[in-house]
Amino acid sequence: MTFTWPIILIIILLIISVVFNILGTIGLHRFPDVYTRLHAATKCTTFGTIFVTFTVIAYSVRLYILTEEAKFINMAIHTLIALIALLATNPTGAHALARAAHKMGVKPKKAVRDDLKDADQHKKKTVKKMVIKKDKAQGEVN
Amino acid sequence: MKRGKAFVSTFLFALFSYLLLTIAAGQSMAQEAPWSHIIWSFEELIIGISVSLIVAALADHILCRTENFRMLNPVRWLIMLIYTIPLFIEMVKANFDVAYRVITGKIEPGIVKIDPDLETDLGITILANSITLTPGTLTVDVDDERSEMYIHWIKVGEDPTENIAGRFVRWIRRFAE
Amino acid sequence: MIDLNTLFYAAATLFAISIIVCIFRIFLGPTAADRSVGFDTINTLVVATMIILGAAMWETLFIDIAIVYAILSFITTLFIAKYLEGGVAE
Structure with missing residues (x-):
């Protein structure tokens, strides 16, 4: 594999996504209560997954330029739709969980x-x- | 008139989704055209239009309940697209902030009340989602009647309404109100 | 010699390891809300894994399934949250 600039771009995007997803998982274990855990879980994994979709879009555009097969355009568009679905649903789910936790009576630890x-x-x-x-x-x- | 608007917007949304999902999935009629493998074939268009018509006829009163059709204006959608750029910049900042807190463990959390003063459901939804995606803040509860929000803030500071929501509210007011 | 597909499989492996780490949160979590947070994180990671595997195998079908999975997991999260809201107070 020769390191031309599209490949370097794809590798950088992939490394960002993996790092943020792993940070989200670490935060899930490191923070003390539900709300701070939701911070780590929602933000870091959503951001990591956004970069996964950017990686796949860049990769399929590169494959389309190389092979000129239409299915890679299809792949890029579908990945974009997956990105929109994630952006709309993930924060809403986190909000629902936080609200449920508060109604259940879970108190925020160390709260000022x-x-x-x-x-x-x-x-x-x-x-x-x-x-x-x-x-x-x-x-x-x- | 209201029913007609709901029908047309549901139909357009369904057709748009169908066309987006089937782009580049078939062969077009004109084989020699340069974009023939990208655009839709004639049969695909017919099927898409008929399925969208059926969906709009059956489900427009479920999918489109709004009283107010201001979101049919394309300028609002354009501003919404532009809004993703400042939102993305804030998200990058947010994630480096949360990453720093994951590594060092320095937190000072609390739940604060903000008063964004937005009227519409769409505006409140987008504001709540934006707040959840940006630095150290997480929407816990929304009071529908008074449009107040309760935010879990990972590092409590001064003047929550301006510091958390100010920059988003100015954007959201342009397209959702 | 490595190529991009190998890197994609490596990333998918790292995501799978993250999923296993999240399962520990489901076992450990002191309250039901903590377990749900772990579950929600697993859902997002599964979507990421599906998308990256779809790119590695050149299969658009995996990405379609990822879209449907994202939406269905969101509905599941909403129902769990609704259940917890009406649930037992401590």
Whole structure:
């Protein structure tokens, strides 16, 4: 293999993708709680997978220029669609998991500030007050 | 009128997806043309149009529920495409930041409240996804009624609304509001 | 002499090792949410592996399957999150 510049570009993209995917996996074990783990898992692996798709797009464009077979154009377009699907779905999934974790009652470790917990407590208090008022009103009716 | 707009937009979206997925998959009629192995054949076009028509007739009330058809304007889509460039630059910064924190383990997390003041569902969705993809921030909860968001920030700092969302909100307002 | 396909297979092997490391998080995770995060990471890595193997074997079909896998895994994650939300408080 001679190292012409398209091959060097492809190898650089591939190395970036592998490094970020492995960093995401390490972060999954290194961080202390769910939310920080989601940071590592979502950002690093999404970024790594974006670079995987860039690698494959560059590779298939190069193969198309070399062989002039139409299936490589098809491959590049399909990889682009996979990239769009990943970009739309991955952060949304992370958001759903974070919200579920908070509703389950998992507390962020080492947190210096938690606005959402305060808001929830405020909401619960107001709901309780309303329930009490309702009970009183019903009692008066009865 | 509303039904017609929903039908046409579903049809166009389905046809666009079909054409994108089948590009370069068949032989065109004109064999000698230079792009004959890239563009679609006549039969493929007919099948694509009929399948898209069936999909639009059956499912337009499920796939296209919006009241407001401002996203049919192509300029908005163009701005959305341009928006990916600053987003990508922010993502590169974000990932080096998270990589640094993975290696050194220096974190100072907390959940902060921001008030982006966006109205539409699309704008809030794109803002939430952008925030999740950028430096040390992760959307935990969205309050639909007051358009407030709760963000998990890996290193809590000052003035969350401007520091986290300011630069995205200015972009998103151009195409989603 | 190495060529690009060998490098692609090497990258796929590294992704597979990452997947195995993520499985440990599924076993260890103290709460159900931690396990779901590990599962979500595995899904993304599987998509990456499929795309890179499709490029190495010159098969567009693998990439089609990767698209469908990405969307289905997203729906699975949403359902797991929905289940956890209504689940048991500690």
